[in-house]
Amino acid sequence: MNDRFLRACRRQPVDRTPLWIMRQAGRYLPEYRELRQRVDFLTLCKTPDLAVEATLQPLRRFPFDASIIFSDIMLPLEALGCRMTFNPGPKLAEPVRTRAQVEAMTLRPMAEVVPYVGEAVSLLRRELDGKTPVIGFCGAPFTLSAYLVQGEGKEGFGKVKAMLFREPATLEHLLDKLTMAMTDYLRLQIAAGAQAVQIFDSWAGLLAEPEFRRFALEPVKRIVAGVRDLGVPVIYFVNAGPHLVDAAVEAESDVLGLCWRSPIGATFDRLGSRVAFQGNLDCHALFAEPAEVAARTTAILDAVGGRPGHVMNLGHGILPETPIASVEAMVSAVQSWTPRELAAAAEERA
């Protein structure tokens, strides 16, 4: 079994740095676009066979060291009674704006609401048969609340931020419910076979550190603690959060996912003894020529310098227009990388 991803999550030595890519099953793959011409997004997510097919597509092209189950962070919110459509982003039937709405939310068990996610994870585990570990995931409560309060994805997410300052107790109440829901949701995925889980805080970067601690980090801490007994590594991805990394360590996740704004070498120097790091090539760098993609990938590996506890990835999800050749260049650069000292010694011998 390829366990270098799981070993790196636990800061154990590995034969080479593991690599996977956020949103690796997605629109940059022609076979995914072809699949989507046959089925709509929700059907794809809700049909285990199809979700597994989408998950496996990138693995047939690239020797990634982990597979992340194909799904969407918004789906489990049906457990709190939230109804939405996707086009392509989520649009809530009814944005959550009042204390009364939050109080009226009751949480149904995830096994009733999203059984298809557990089935997909189990099926994926069987299909992969140890080829790569399976990652489950959920949205972080603050990020989910940003969509629920705004009603859709929108730059700045002004509505949730206004609620944060005007009615912090209402937001905390909503976050409490989301925390319970996401704990249940990750437990379901782990029970079904997920060997690691990632919590996506895509919009935490909108917050200054004091608000991040109270409204984003606290819920995540509780989720991490709530799945800790299940023994799988937890990755906490904080997008656009170079100013939040030092606080985010307190989530006590095994791994922190870095966006491209954080200098990974300096971050390792400061915090590498406390947590592993995942990332962080700028996803837009994949629009460069392959040689440049390789050079930038190598620069990140050089900055980490082979220290244990690094999972190579992008700094955010891969973009739909990304050339396949760029992913190939990134993969090759990771496969061929050796620490400078080793490379220098090899050169001397030659």
Next chain:
Amino acid sequence: MNDRFLRACRRQPVDRTPLWIMRQAGRYLPEYRELRQRVDFLTLCKTPDLAVEATLQPLRRFPFDASIIFSDIMLPLEALGCRMTFNPGPKLAEPVRTRAQVEAMTLRPMAEVVPYVGEAVSLLRRELDGKTPVIGFCGAPFTLSAYLVQGEGKEGFGKVKAMLFREPATLEHLLDKLTMAMTDYLRLQIAAGAQAVQIFDSWAGLLAEPEFRRFALEPVKRIVAGVRDLGVPVIYFVNAGPHLVDAAVEAESDVLGLCWRSPIGATFDRLGSRVAFQGNLDCHALFAEPAEVAARTTAILDAVGGRPGHVMNLGHGILPETPIASVEAMVSAVQSWTPRELAAAAEERA
């Protein structure tokens, strides 16, 4: 003349911390909305009498310590042949995507292209008659390029970032032209009477520090150097850039504008001997109750502790739905603030 804003920009002592608000002339004011019912946005910008009227509206309500001329960062791009509409954000007739397009751009003198901005600044100076200083402004080259390449405002501005990695020389060529154009534009405003200028880098926060230095900071350095002989303070506002503040100091502007993500007290501790700071109340905090707005305003003043070189402001532009009462609470808190030691001494005497 009220010169506490200009004195604070130069890190000289002031009787109290000066205050102005980014986008203080705007949709949160009923009188502005009323004005906009009569005239469209471009007419407002291009008619000096009307632009001055919009600029003066907030000053009739609030004792702000500076006025910023009502305009839009995109208007001077007509000097490079860019055509666009506003609805409400800018939409380019033809996004700039190729080297050939950049090379074909020739720069016309600003005095020919946007004479109305100079006229508005002169008129504003006369109308204010020393009541408050007048701030001129421009967009920073990287931020302007983000709109030009994308063709409109769009979360993430993927097109300019792809160009940055794929064709850095093309982007630099575009940035060179924008740098010349904006230097000319600020010089026009200063010649017309602007007593300070602000450079808005609203999208620089999308960059990691190495790319920020090359594609955002370098052009701004040249603009700052290019207006230095005119002797007015220059403010460089880097939005969403808590990770860029230490590099941004190298722009050698007199003031750095901070978004709300940077802790202003710690930033002063580190860099307050090199530059003044402007900011940085979260603009969403104005949706809280007035007492909370006052407390958060006071917390920022406390963090700075009365050190010279602070201009109070929001961390980004005021939002259209902001209650007037919140602005009043912010103003009162600034007017009544005294350093803790003085407050304690006064209490003892009483």
